[in-house]
Amino acid sequence: xxxxxxxxxxxxxxxxxxxxxxxxxxxxxxxxxxxxxxxxxxxxxxxxxxxxxxxxxxxxxxxxxxxxxxxxxxxxxxxxxxxxxxxxxxxxxxxxxxxxxxxxxxxxxxxxxxxxxxxxxxxxxxxxxxxxxxxxxxxxxxxxxxxxxxxxxxxxxxxxxxxxxxxxxxxxxxxxxxxxxxxxxxxxxxxxxxxxxxxxxxxxxxxxxxxxxxxxxxxxxxxxxxxxxxxxxxxxxxxxxxxxxxxxxxxxxxxxxxxxxxxxxxxxxxxxxxxxxxxxxxxxxxxxxxxxxxxxxxxxxxxxxxxxxxxxxxxxxxxxxxxxxx
Numbered sequence: 001x002x003x004x005x006x007x008x009x010x011x012x013x014x015x016x017x018x019x020x021x022x023x024x025x026x027x028x029x030x031x032x033x034x035x036x037x038x039x040x041x042x043x044x045x046x047x048x049x050x051x052x053x054x055x056x057x058x059x060x061x062x063x064x065x066x067x068x069x070x071x072x073x074x075x076x077x078x079x080x081x082x083x084x085x086x087x088x089x090x091x092x093x094x095x096x097x098x099x100x101x102x103x104x105x106x107x108x109x110x111x112x113x114x115x116x117x118x119x120x121x122x123x124x125x126x127x128x129x130x131x132x133x134x135x136x137x138x139x140x141x142x143x144x145x146x147x148x149x150x151x152x153x154x155x156x157x158x159x160x161x162x163x164x165x166x167x168x169x170x171x172x173x174x175x176x177x178x179x180x181x182x183x184x185x186x187x188x189x190x191x192x193x194x195x196x197x198x199x200x201x202x203x204x205x206x207x208x209x210x211x212x213x214x215x216x217x218x219x220x221x222x223x224x225x226x227x228x229x230x231x232x233x234x235x236x237x238x239x240x241x242x243x244x245x246x247x248x249x250x251x252x253x254x255x256x257x258x259x260x261x262x263x264x265x266x267x268x269x270x271x272x273x274x275x276x277x278x279x280x281x282x283x284x285x286x287x288x289x290x291x292x293x294x295x296x297x298x299x300x301x302x303x304x305x306x307x308x309x310x311x312x313x314x315x316x317x318x319x320x321x322x323x324x325x326x
Contacts, residue, residue: 006238006239007087007162007163007238007239007240009239010236010239010240010241011077011078011240013239013240013241013243013244014074014077014240014243015074015078016244017240017243017244017246017247017248018070018071018074018247020244020247020248021067021070021247021248021251022067024248024251024252024254024255025063025067025251027251027255028063028251028254028255028258031255031258031259031262032258034262035258035261035262038262038265039261039262039264062099062102062103062106062250063099063103063250063251063254065095065096065099066096066099066100066103066250067096068096069092069093069095069096069099070092070096070247072090072092073090073092073093073096076090076092087161087162087163088160088161088162089156089157089159089160089161089162089165091157093156094153094156094157097149097152097153097156098149098150098153099250100149100246100247100249100250101145101146101149101150101153101175101250102146102149103250103253103254104145104179104222104249104250104253105142105145105146105149107253107254107256107257108142108145108179108182108183108186108253109139109142110257111186111190111257112135112138112139112142112182112186115135115138115186115189115190115193116135118189118190118193134185134189135189137185138182138185138186138189141178141179141181141182141185142178142182144174144178145175145178145179145182148171148172148174148175148178149175151171152168152171152172152175155167155168155171156168162238162240163238165233165237165238166237166238169233169234169237172230172233173230173234176226176227176229176230176233177230179222179226180223180226180227180230183219183222183223183226184219184223186215186219187215187216187218187219187220187223190211190212190215190219191212191215191216194208194211194212194215195208195212207267210263210266210267211267214259214260214263218256218259218260221252221256222249222252222253222256224245225245225248225249225252226245226249228242228244228245229242229245229246229249232244232245233246
């Protein structure tokens with residue numbers, strides 16, 4: 001086959017991608033252990049995506065499945081079939097690809113659900129409509145991504161050869177484009193919400209800036225990974241260059257979600273309080289109001305009016321001036 005030398009000459013990219021995703025898997029393992037140790041009281045609506053992506057109780061199902069089958073494919077090519085150019089697409093290749101897409105989809109749906117909760121209290125009706133449509137659009141992008149990913153997995157298995165993967169260009173482009181659009185949408189929505197809730201107070205400004213930087217970094221890493229996968233696959237379809245961004249992709253999603261969850265303690269310290277932060281001023285009383293929402297499980301509190309202030313050290317860790325509900 002004329003394609004075989006091209007594939008064989010890029011086996012190095014396969015190995016580098018294996019090393020990269022192994023390192024990211026180890027980082028994710030550590031972050032998962034820290035998460036369950038630091039936040040044992042988190043609601044299951046937050047814990048479930050972590051358990052689904054990592055499956056700590058069942059040996060980290062999605063991510064462990066993906067990396068295990070990738071190791072299996074590598075063993076066949078570099079040990080069992082040593083010296084032979086292996087262009088056949090093995091069953092383990094298809095399964096590790098499917099696990100990759102399922103893990104990324106789980107993280108995207110998690111962030112989309114957080115955005116849905118954030119946008120429940122818009123500033124006006126027009127923003128409410130725009131926000132609702134945007135959230136649904138982000139969810140549709142995620143569904144398109146996983147649907148195209150499943151279709152790509154089935155088609156690749158039917159082709160049974162890396163040399164024929166060029167025939168999957170259309171479905172691969174749709175999958176990576178859906179993932180890219182979803183990541184950009186999530187990042188934009190988080191930044192819009194955080195910018196909307198800036199108050200000018202030094203404490204909250206610092207905290208909001210930290211959350212915005214985290215949101216941009218999270219979205220940028222995963223979006224760039226999807227973009228590079230699409231570009232490398234379209235430009236060099238008969239090589240393994242696209243593995244450099246495809247294989248570690250789900251590990252980036254896993255680490256971005258866990259890093260967002262684990263940074264809550266640091267963000268709360270920035271705000272000067274353990275559980276609540278000041279997000280605005282009540283226009284009627286001139287006193288600080290609070291808003292309740294979730295930014296990747298970081299809680300903000302907004303009690304309704306009337307509000308009264310007193311100086312105390314409360315049982316739940318609040319010190320100094322604090323507003324309470326009558």
